[in-house]
Amino acid sequence: MAPTASELEDSGGGSGELITLGVLSGALSGLGYYAYDKYKCVYQECCTDEYIPADLDRLEYALTAKLYGQQIAHETIINALRGHLENHNSHKALVMSFHGTPGTGKNYVVQMIAKAFYKNGVQSNYFHFFNGRNDFPLQRKVDDYQEELYKIIFNGLQQCERSMFVFDEVDKMPEGLLNVLVPFLDYNNYHKSTKNSKSVYQNKAIFIFLSNTGSTKIVQHLKNLWEKGKKREDTKLQDFETLVAGGAFTEKGGFHHSDTIQTSVIDHYVPFLPLEEVHVRKCLARSFTDRGVTPKEEMLQEALSYLTFGPEPLNLYSMAGCKRIEQKVATIVYRKQSESKPID
Ligand SMILES: Nc1ncnc2c1ncn2[C@@H]1O[C@H](COP(=O)(O)OP(=O)(O)OP(=O)(O)O)[C@@H](O)[C@H]1O
Numbered sequence: 647m648a649p650t651a652s653e654l655e656d657s658g659g660g661s662g663e664l665i666t667l668g669v670l671s672g673a674l675s676g677l678g679y680y681a682y683d684k685y686k687c688v689y690q691e692c693c694t695d696e697y698i699p700a701d702l703d704r705l706e707y708a709l710t711a712k713l714y715g716q717q718i719a720h721e722t723i724i725n726a727l728r729g730h731l732e733n734h735n736s737h738k739a740l741v742m743s744f745h746g747t748p749g750t751g752k753n754y755v756v757q758m759i760a761k762a763f764y765k766n767g768v769q770s771n772y773f774h775f776f777n778g779r780n781d782f783p784l785q786r787k788v789d790d791y792q793e794e795l796y797k798i799i800f801n802g803l804q805q806c807e808r809s810m811f812v813f814d815e816v817d818k819m820p821e822g823l824l825n826v827l828v829p830f831l832d833y834n835n836y837h838k839s840t841k842n843s844k845s846v847y848q849n850k851a852i853f854i855f856l857s858n859t860g861s862t863k864i865v866q867h868l869k870n871l872w873e874k875g876k877k878r879e880d881t882k883l884q885d886f887e888t889l890v891a892g893g894a895f896t897e898k899g900g901f902h903h904s905d906t907i908q909t910s911v912i913d914h915y916v917p918f919l920p921l922e923e924v925h926v927r928k929c930l931a932r933s934f935t936d937r938g939v940t941p942k943e944e945m946l947q948e949a950l951s952y953l954t955f956g957p958e959p960l961n962l963y964s965m966a967g968c969k970r971i972e973q974k975v976a977t978i979v980y981r982k983q984s985e986s987k988p989i990d
């Protein structure tokens with residue numbers, strides 16, 4: 647059994663020594679904790695600048711070099727992120743919603759953002775990705791999903807306020823689910839109600855929604871502008887923003903009649919324009935060169951012949967953008983290589 651304080655005193659240990667011992671062990675454990683806290687970050691991800699460089703120059707470089715035909719998205723995203731990082735008094739999370747036809751680069755850009763923000767990219771513990779179709783398939787379970795989602799986001803933000811939450815295929819989510827996000831997105835609401843409450847609080851979280859909602863309107867509008875002789879490069883965000891917000895709100899899916907929209911917590915509606923042949927050619931060329939092949943025109947033509955362009959009668963845009971071209975290119979490369987091999 648451990649000796650009591652009076653027994654210790656009797657055995658010669660004075661209370662002064664006891665206090666010294668206590669202070670010393672307190673200091674040592676404090677030091678130990680400090681060292682542990684410092685060195686654990688050498689081995690595991692922490693919510694620090696080292697792990698969250700948020701390197702927007704790197705992102706800008708990647709967008710310029712690798713994202714084709716999405717000038718509006720490129721500028722809007724970079725400006726939104728710069729504004730968010732530089733505004734130290736922002737009480738609101740940054741909320742962006744990406745809209746566009748398939749294969750135009752929505753997920754691709756999210757990956758680039760994750761890579762630029764987090765040292766561990768999409769593998770980061772602070773990067774949270776949800777897929778509307780797979781993670782929340784049933785409308786009747788919307789209450790359970792809301793509870794789950796609330797917990798994940800609450801805990802995520804407790805762990806690191808510089809967390810990012812991405813919701814893919816929002817149009818496939820049960821209606822009403824996203825309403826649970828509103829307190830996290832809106833001005834200070836979330837932090838006023840937690841123990842972390844500070845008078846001046848910078849809300850550093852980022853929320854991104856991805857969907858095909860509004861894309862029919864984007865295509866129609868771009869086509870109209872084209873018919874009037876306006877070049878793609880001359881179009882501006884304002885040409886699309888209200889159009890997309892309107893489309894998202896009235897079309898079926900996660901945003902349908904949603905508080906998220908009604909309370910205007912989405913800061914930026916980002917249109918991803920349908921890709922033209924010139925852009926798809928760039929995707930194809932990149933895919934060939936990634937396989938160490940310099941493509942000849944006939945190879946590009948063959949790959950293009952597998953893709954569908956629409957809408958009729960102009961057929962200006964690739965219906966699946968740059969999606970699934972990898973497989974086509976792989977087949978062509980494989981065939982060319984086996985044709986050129988000498989027969990034994
Ligand atoms: N604008 C683009 N510039 C360069 N490559 C692109 C572009 N858009 C798509 N790609 C290529 O096509 C692939 C598929 O695109 P992505 O998954 O981003 O499409 P999406 O817009 O999310 O489509 P969906 O609406 O079907 O989910 C990307 O990984 C990328 O290689």
Ligand SMILES: [Mg+2]
Nearest residue numbers: 752753814856
């Ligand atoms: Mg996608």
